[in-house]
Amino acid sequence: MLILLHLLSSVALLVWGTHIVRTGIMRVFGADLRRILGKSINRKSNAFLAGVGVTALVQSSNATAMLVISFVSQGLISLAPAMVIMLGADVGTALMARVLTFDLSWLSPLLILAGVSTFLSHKKNRIGQMGRVGIGLGLILLALQLIVAAAEPITHAEAVRTIFTSLSGDVVLALLVGAIFAMISYSSLAAVLITATLSATGLVPLYISLCIVIGSNIGSGLLALMSSRGQNEIARQVVLGSLFFKLIGCLIILPWIKPLSMSVDQYGFNEAEVVIYFHVFYNLIRCLIMLPFVGPMARVCMVMIPTPPKTESEIGPRYLDKSALETPSLAIANAVRETLRMGDVVEQMLQRFIEVLNGNKDQRREINHLEEEVDMLHSSIKLYLAQLQQNELSEDDSRRWAEIIDTALNLQQSATIIHRMTSEMIKKSLDNRCSFSPNGFKELNTLMERLQHNLSLGMSVFVSGDLDNARRLRRAKHRFRLLNQRYAYSHVERLHEQNMQSLDTSNLHVSLLGDMKRLNSLFSAVAYHALEGIADQRAEQMNIDHEKK
Numbered sequence: 001m002l003i004l005l006h007l008l009s010s011v012a013l014l015v016w017g018t019h020i021v022r023t024g025i026m027r028v029f030g031a032d033l034r035r036i037l038g039k040s041i042n043r044k045s046n047a048f049l050a051g052v053g054v055t056a057l058v059q060s061s062n063a064t065a066m067l068v069i070s071f072v073s074q075g076l077i078s079l080a081p082a083m084v085i086m087l088g089a090d091v092g093t094a095l096m097a098r099v100l101t102f103d104l105s106w107l108s109p110l111l112i113l114a115g116v117s118t119f120l121s122h123k124k125n126r127i128g129q130m131g132r133v134g135i136g137l138g139l140i141l142l143a144l145q146l147i148v149a150a151a152e153p154i155t156h157a158e159a160v161r162t163i164f165t166s167l168s169g170d171v172v173l174a175l176l177v178g179a180i181f182a183m184i185s186y187s188s189l190a191a192v193l194i195t196a197t198l199s200a201t202g203l204v205p206l207y208i209s210l211c212i213v214i215g216s217n218i219g220s221g222l223l224a225l226m227s228s229r230g231q232n233e234i235a236r237q238v239v240l241g242s243l244f245f246k247l248i249g250c251l252i253i254l255p256w257i258k259p260l261s262m263s264v265d266q267y268g269f270n271e272a273e274v275v276i277y278f279h280v281f282y283n284l285i286r287c288l289i290m291l292p293f294v295g296p297m298a299r300v301c302m303v304m305i306p307t308p309p310k311t312e313s314e315i316g317p318r319y320l321d322k323s324a325l326e327t328p329s330l331a332i333a334n335a336v337r338e339t340l341r342m343g344d345v346v347e348q349m350l351q352r353f354i355e356v357l358n359g360n361k362d363q364r365r366e367i368n369h370l371e372e373e374v375d376m377l378h379s380s381i382k383l384y385l386a387q388l389q390q391n392e393l394s395e396d397d398s399r400r401w402a403e404i405i406d407t408a409l410n411l412q413q414s415a416t417i418i419h420r421m422t423s424e425m426i427k428k429s430l431d432n433r434c435s436f437s438p439n440g441f442k443e444l445n446t447l448m449e450r451l452q453h454n455l456s457l458g459m460s461v462f463v464s465g466d467l468d469n470a471r472r473l474r475r476a477k478h479r480f481r482l483l484n485q486r487y488a489y490s491h492v493e494r495l496h497e498q499n500m501q502s503l504d505t506s507n508l509h510v511s512l513l514g515d516m517k518r519l520n521s522l523f524s525a526v527a528y529h530a531l532e533g534i535a536d537q538r539a540e541q542m543n544i545d546h547e548k549k
Contacts, residue, residue, distance in 0.1 A: 006146070006149075006150040007147065007150035007194075009146075010143050010146035010147045010149075010150050011143070011147060011184075011190045013139055013142065013143040013146065014139075014140060014143035014144065014147065014189065014190050015190075016139065017135075017136045017137070017138075017139030017140035017142075017143055018136065018140060018189075019136070020132055020133070020135055020136030020139065021133050021136030021137055021140065023132065023136075023326070023327070024129045024130065024131075024132035024133035024136060025133055044081075044084050044291055044294070047081050047084040047085050047088065048084050048085070048087060048088040048091075048287070048291065049088060050085060050088060051084070051085035051086060051087065051088020051089040051090075051091070051092060052088040052089070052091050052092040052095070053088075053092065054085075054089070054092070055088070055089040055091075055092030055093055055096070056092045056095060056096050068082045068085050068086060068089075068238060078298075079234065079237055079238065079241070079298040079301065079302065080294045080295050080298040082238045083238060083241045083242065083245075083294045083297060083298060084291065084294050086238060086241070086242045087242075087245065087287040087290060087291065087294075088287070090217070090242075090246075090283050090286075090287055091283050091284050091287050093188065093189070093283075094279050094280045094282075094283040094284065095280060096189075097188075097189045097192055097193075097276065097279060097280070098276055098277070098279075098280050105141065105145055107138075107141060108138045108139075108141035108142045108145070109138070110138075111134045111135070111137050111138030111141070112134070112135055112138035112139065112142070113138075114131070114134050115131045115132065115133070115134025115135035115136075115137075115138060116131070116135060117131070118130065118131030118134065119131035119132050119134075119135060126394065128394075129394070144193060147190060147193055147194065147197075148193070148197055171207075171208075171211050171254065171257070174208045174211035174212050174215060175211055175212070175214060175215035175218065175250070176215060177212055177215060178191060178195070178211065178212035178213060178214060178215020178216040178217075178218070178219060179215045179216065179218050179219030179222060180215075180219065181194060181195070181212065181215070181216055181219065182215070182216040182217075182218075182219030182220045182223065183219045183220075183222060183223050188216045188217060188219070188220040191212070191213075191216035191219065192213055192216055192275065192276065192279050193276075195209050195212045195213055195216070195275055196209070196271075196272040196273075196275040196276055197272065199271040199272055199274075199275050200270070200271050200272035205261070206261040206264065206265060206271055206274065206275075207257045207258045207260075207261035207262075209271070209275050210257050210260070210261060210275065210278050211254075211257060213275060213278060213279050213282070214249075214250050214253065214254070214257075214282065215250075217246050217249075217250070217282075217283070218243075218246050218247060218250060220246075221239075221242055221243035221246045221247075222243065224239045224242065224243070225239050225240060225243050227239075233305050233306070233307045234307060236305050237298070237301040237302060237304075237305050237307075238301075240301050240304065240305060241294075241297045241298060241300075241301045244297060244300070244301070245286070245287075245290045245297065246286075248290070249282070249286035249289075249290070252286075252289075253282065253286070316376070316380075317338050317376075317377060317380040317381070317384075318337075318338065318341065319334045319335075319337040319338045319341070320334055320335065320338055320380055320381070320384045321334055322384075322387075325384075325387050325388065328388050328389075328393050328394075328397050329397060331384070331385075331387075331388055332385075332388075332397055332400050332401060332404065334384075335381055335384060335385055335404050336400075336404060336462075336463065338377060338380070338381050338384075339381060339404055339407055339408050339411070339462070340459055340462070340463060341377065342374060342377045342378065342381070342408060342411050342412075343411055343455065343458075343459040343462070344459075345370050345373050345374050345377070345415075346374060346411050346414050346415055346418070346455065347452065347455055347456070348370055349367055349370045349371065349374075349415060349418045349419075350418065350448065350451060350452050350455065351452070352366050352367045352370070352422075353367065353418055353421060353422055353425075353448070354445070354448050356422050356425050356426065356430075357425065357441075357444060357445065357448065359430060361426055361430050363422075364422055364423075364426055367418065367419060367422045368419065370415070371415045371416070371418070371419045374411065374412055374415035375412060375415070377408075378408050378409065378411070378412035381404065381405075381408045382405065382408065385401060385404060385405060388401065403462070403526070403529045406525065406529065407462055407525070407526055407529075410522040410523070410525050410526075411522075413522055414519055414522045414523065417515050417518060417519055417522075418519070420515070421511075421512060421515050424508060424511060424512075425508065425512070428505070428507070428508040429505060429508055434501075434504045434505050434508075435501060435505070436501060436502075436505050436509065437494055437499050437501040437502045437505075439490065439494065440490075440491060440494065440501070440502060440505070440509055443487040443490065443491075444509075444512060444516075446483075446487075447480070447483065447484060447487065447513075447516050448516070450476070450479075450480050450483070450520075451480075451516060451519055451520060451523065453476070454473065454476050454477065454480065454520060454523045454524055455523045457469060457472065457473045457476065458473055458523045458524060458525075458526045458527070459526075461473055461526050461527055461530055462526045462529075465530050466530070467530060467531070470526075470527040470530040470531050471527070471531070473524050473526070473527040474524065474527045474528070474531070476524070477520055477521070477524035477527070480517075480520045481517065481520065484513055484516060484517050484520070487513065488510070488513050491506070491509055491510070491513075
């Protein structure tokens with residue numbers, strides 16, 4: 001019983017090490033990996049290689065699946081390229097299984113020692129996250145050694161020998177055992193390694209060991225399918241297609257397992273090595289054969305799991321993918337995109353208000369609808385970011401998190417102001433058939449055009465953080481305030497001249513000038529985030545240089 005407990009704890013350590021590596025890599029390179037996958041969809045070969053490379057880095061095909069599902073759910077990648085990337089992920093997992101099963105016992109303590117010291121001293125930056133990756137790799141190598149050591153005594157137990165002897169000749173049962181191995185250990189790597197150990201002891205025939213390896217691939221597909229139950233239809237289509245490809249590969253290779261194992265036995269190769277290399281070449285050949293059939297498979301999956309049509313009236317967040325919350329850099333990138341969309345809605349409100357200013361009362365209903373959408377998006381972004389653990393964010397991510405929260409709040413307040421301006425404009429001017437003086441009307445339109453420009457520039461600074469545009473926005477803010485002040489004086493001059501139109505609309509005119517001034521401040525606030533961020537970075541660099549001296 002104690003030996004079995006050691007084996008299970010070793011498998012758990014392997015799973016935990018893989019999780020740590022994935023977390024570290026995604027926090028350092030998450031946005032870059034996302035960009036690589038996004039740019040690889042034009043050609044099947046690029047998408048396939050991207051799946052291999054990303055999975056080799058993050059040590060987990062599940063992490064690659066998370067990225068792919070995020071893209072598909074947001075409509076950035078169609079189903080077929082997503083399935084190609086998943087095929088590449090299967091190959092990447094098999095290749096890393098081969099690399100990690102080399103004798104690297106000397107490397108494990110070095111990675112853990114260096115990783116812990118680096119992570120504890122630089123928790124909040126990229127160096128610290130790379131230390132996390134070192135810890136994870138060290139734990140993986142240590143876990144593999146412990147799995148081999150714990151599995152060896154089990155192979156000598158009489159009950160275990162009886163169980164595995166009963167597998168001889170029963171290919172279906174061997175596949176089932178392999179699937180159960182992978183699902184219990186939550187890792188096809190652990191299942192393959194245990195199978196290789198069993199095969200090396202001669203406990204099971206080679207062809208049964210190969211069947212167990214094939215079954216472990218199916219088990220990982222079943223595990224992914226079970227994990228996707230809470231996801232949307234498109235995510236489940238991707239996982240279902242990946243499982244179907246594994247089942248088809250199993251049906252193709254199964255009749256050739258016995259002849260293949262018999263031909264390999266003639267050369268006297270180490271059976272453990274044969275099992276590991278079979279895992280690599282089986283996945284590589286299977287995935288290459290399946291590449292031409294990705295299109296038909298995508299259509300089959302869409303028929304089996306239909307996607308409900310979306311109506312035009314539906315509003316809701318598009319980019320706040322909950323599966324990305326485990327990777328803060330990706331979650332923050334999603335929140336940035338949703339905030340940018342929120343800015344687009346506020347810009348539509350400005351355009352509708354200009355029409356109200358020109359006498360179109362029918363735009364009031366549309367502005368009400370747009371304000372509700374802004375409120376909903378602000379609430380969604382706020383709740384989404386609240387799910388991120390603050391103590392796990394890097395300094396850059398923490399700064400970006402605060403900037404998103406502040407910008408989303410400013411946009412929400414802007415929408416409220418525009419809604420109020422619309423109500424006052426209709427109530428005090430259009431309903432009473434009062435109109436602004438020609439000069440006053442022209443001044444208000446000029447200010448609205450400036451506001452639209454400042455909002456667009458502010459959203460550009462928010463996305464890019466460009467310093468030149470940030471300085472332009474700051475100058476534009478000051479120019480707007482001066483222009484607003486000059487127009488306020490002009491309005492007073494018209495009142496002094498007893499202009500009847502100005503007298504009738506004076507309260508509304510002054511109120512609109514004040515609201516536009518507040519809108520300008522809210523739109524321009526993002527410039528100070530960018531400039532303050534650069535100032536903080538320069539101060540930090542100066543402190544580092546001073547410490548070096």
